[in-house]
Amino acid sequence: EPEVTQTPSHQVTQMGQEVILRCVPISNHLYFYWYRQILGQKVEFLVSFYNNEISEKSEIFDDQFSVERPDGSNFTLKIRSTKLEDSAMYFCASSLSRGSDTQYFGPGTRLTVL
């Protein structure tokens, strides 16, 4: 069964450094998402992406964050200058269509900012 994959599974970085989290969505899906979950808290929406554009973003997704689909298979989340409070599990998701379809989640990348 097709699945969303994410790399790395765990990333440790120093405050102020840039990190890139990578995702490979399900191949025929058209809509891509990033969510995050701070330890012990709810899963929170960050951004949705369709047709090489951001379609919606949350207040969390400020200028420090960016997303890109550099080729036909990868979908990346870049954090330009990490802060301690960026430490969280970051989940990538994809869906075939918007609104009515199941979103399929990857296993997550645990980001630790020291």
Place this chain on the structure above:
Amino acid sequence: KQEVTQIPAALSVPEGENLVLNCSFTDSAIYNLQWFRQDPGKGLTSLLLIQSSQREQTSGRLNASLDKSSGRSTLYIAASQPGDSATYLCAVMDTDKLIFGTGTRLQVFP
């Protein structure tokens, strides 16, 4: 602003029990509602999706209902097993994003 609440926060039951997990949401204008399972330190596994026009969905021992007008959904797990132990998350689809509840942590003991 949509708020999603799940009760109870935690539940511990003996194997074989039938149980009900509750989810409530404040804004009935949703596209769909999804139930997920999350194992400790792991990703989210989609269990069931109910479209806004539907009342119920079933998959194996799981049955989810949706009452949009009252802003409620329930997940019914029949004949629970130790392997069902996990956190169960409810999420409503609001245009382009899922809004999650805090989850119900379920432990099923033998």
